Amino acid sequence: MSTNAQPRPSARTRRGFCLCCLMAAGFTASGRWLTPRQAYAQAQGIVDGIRAAAVETPITLHRLRGGIGVLEGSGGNIAVLGGRDGKLMIDSGITASRPRIEEALGSIGREPIRHLVNTHWHFDHADGNAWMAEAGATITAHRNTRKYLAMMQRVEDWAFDFPPAPVTALPTRLVDGEEVMRLNGATMTLREYSPAHTDSDLSVFFAEADILHTGDTFWNNAYPFIDYSTGGSIEGTIRATEANLAGSAESTIIIPGHGLVGTRQDLRDCLAMLVDVHGRVAELKRQGRSLEEVIAARPTAVHDARWGGFVISPQFFTRLVYMGV
Template sequence: MSGFRHANFSRRGFCLCCLALAGSATAGWLTPAKAWAEAGSIVDLIRDSAAKTPIAVHRLRNSIAVLEGSGGNIAVLTGTDGKVFVDAGITASRPRILEAASSLGSEPIRTLINTHWHFDHADGNSWMNAEGAAIVAHENTHKHLLATQRVEDWNFDFPPSPLAAVPTEVFSSEKTLTLNRTTIRLRHYGPAHTDSDISVTFSEADILHCGDTYWNGIYPFIDYSTGGNIDGMIRAAERNLVEATDRTIVIPGHGKPVSNKAELTSYRDMLVAIREKVAVLKRQGRSLQETVAAKPTAEFDAKWGQFVITPAFFTKLVYEGV
């Protein structure tokens, strides 16, 4: 597949929003159907990579760590109440996830929190449930996992998940858990990356997991098929900044897994600036192709445009929502 390198899977944590990866330098971006035809089965590529990619363990504080290398960045809290996972990654990573988790302690997995419904964050739900984990998520994650779900920009239809993978503890706005002497606060963002995104705050440790509302150092995917939009992504970034202090450890859904408020601020500023540039072009009557050709992301591409969401594809995503 054009532009594909396996190193990118392990370095950043690959996800299904990668159809733009197939875009060529001359074409700028491909339609989902053309990208799919060129790329083959993105799902199969992700599973194959996850079956081989090592899991990197980043120890934070207060018995909390991040596992990098299986879809989205996974947080793990250990303690006498059992391990608490934030996101489940991709099923093919199961042996390496268990090995990494065992390095953090011998406790069983007892709780799994999904930040949203996407495959690269919830594919491992079934096996974690089989290990003994109760699954907690927003009610829209429950809804999407129960039904056949199409994502247009991936040109893919996800079948309903098995019941073992569907969250059994759901909430609509906020929920607080107390596990392993830790207050875990769950809050729904409203429509952002999807309509099911939640933040997970470990209060005493001052650690904030933003899920896919924050992509550290790379352009984000926005899933319009399940309620996402660029304005919601900006609102989510603003809320994350309100939640964070200069001491807060910020965990993004993708990209470098250990971040902070300064990097989060740069991400918010990038979203706002590109949204405005694209909106101006669209108000001028520019077509999508003309807007892409104008390169409204140019000043940010060296830093943010070096992974699977290309500058052209991100421009398309922003254009769709302004």
């Protein structure tokens, strides 16, 4: 397992999570663009693909600073802080990864899991809630995370209906606005975003270590998913990126929801990309262009080399932006 003390360079070819086994929707094997209908059909397999990948994908621990590490390989990036108050987890990943997560946690220390924070409700960040709660964790989350986990919830862009989570998987401590937690010698500020990736997003800032976990409001070197089914929006995603910049410094280590641990410059680059694509798509839509015509115009083209090689393809991201302008 890696024991890096500082964030790694933002290598654009590496994908540090279990989705790496999935082919980015949007291109055929011959490299030709898919139609919107074909791209949407591929997107429908995302949930099953993530779960299948989690069965075998190894978990890699990257040690940062202040006793905080990141586990990659089970859905979203999971942060962990050990100590006498028990382990604190930020997100719980996919249940199928449990044996490998427990093995990785054992290398940090013998303390049990006592605290879990969900950055939002999506299954690749909260599917492991039940087993972590059964292991002794108290779950803290945005009030809407509990709401969505407690009910059948459909994500239209994945064409998938998520059943209600077990009662044990539901958060019992709910954040409204901002909350400060002090555990294991660390001060953590949990802040509610305005609706962004979803309307259940939280950030977690570790003050002494100067580390910010953004959840899925930031995907490093990948176009982000925006869940309109549960309150997300492109404009909200832009505002969240601005909030992440305002809440960080040049020295801050940024833990994204997906992708490599990054820096404040990565946030700047993400904001520039989001604003540019939003502006291009909005202008084309104002001209009366249909979705198919906007996709054909390739408004993301100048950004695709860095941001377009992962699960959310240029076509899929263009459609997400088009829906919100």
